[in-house]
Amino acid sequence: MKKNREKAISLLYEHVESNSLIKHALAVEASMRGYAKHFGEDVEYWGIVGLLHDLDYEKYPDKHPEEGIKILKKEGYPESLINAVMGHVDSMNTPRLTKMARTLYAVDELSSFVIACVLVRPTKFEGLKVKSIKKKLKDKAFARAVDRDQILMSAEELGIEITEHIQIIINSLSEREKELVKINLSLI
Ligand SMILES: [Fe+2]
Numbered sequence: 001m002k003k004n005r006e007k008a009i010s011l012l013y014e015h016v017e018s019n020s021l022i023k024h025a026l027a028v029e030a031s032m033r034g035y036a037k038h039f040g041e042d043v044e045y046w047g048i049v050g051l052l053h054d055l056d057y058e059k060y061p062d063k064h065p066e067e068g069i070k071i072l073k074k075e076g077y078p079e080s081l082i083n084a085v086m087g088h089v090d091s092m093n094t095p096r097l098t099k100m101a102r103t104l105y106a107v108d109e110l111s112s113f114v115i116a117c118v119l120v121r122p123t124k125f126e127g128l129k130v131k132s133i134k135k136k137l138k139d140k141a142f143a144r145a146v147d148r149d150q151i152l153m154s155a156e157e158l159g160i161e162i163t164e165h166i167q168i169i170i171n172s173l174s175e176r177e178k179e180l181v182k183i184n185l186s187l188i
């Protein structure tokens with residue numbers, strides 16, 4: 001089992017050049033780590049799933065996540081990580097077998113959405129409340145690429161109430177503010 005963050009980071013940089021995709025991976029990592037703490041699970045491992053879930057997106061956007069899965073299998077990553085990566089893409093029709101897989105699905109879009117909200121705030125994370133994220137979710141013109149229904153349905157699947165879900169993500173991301181809000185994140 002490969003659970004080493006350094007190895008995952010070097011694999012990520014080997015396959016991804018885009019700064020925005022790297023930032024997205026780091027944001028999803030931060031949320032996965034926050035959720036692992038919340039659930040009392042393996043923080044390092046859940047973080048790695050976040051780091052690697054879009055590994056192939058830059059080179060193979062049309063074959064995502066299949067190309068990534070090939071790389072991750074070759075690198076010896078365990079079945080539970082493979083399932084989570086498969087499960088975060090709807091077109092794969094892969095049942096999300098673990099809480100880790102359901103968490104990845106629930107934090108993927110919302111992590112980038114929260115960062116997008118933070119970037120338009122003068123005070124960034126300082127004083128950021130759940131209700132202002134909810135307000136932006138209702139504003140269909142803001143970050144319109146983000147699928148609001150997916151955010152709500154994935155939180156329900158995870159069994160977490162949306163207010164708590166957004167709060168956990170805010171907390172997780174704000175710990176990494178310096179890394180995450182320096183430049184814009186793509187909304188993947
Ligand atoms: Fe993806």
Ligand SMILES: [Fe+2]
Pocket residue numbers: 024028053054108109188
């Ligand atoms: Fe993603």
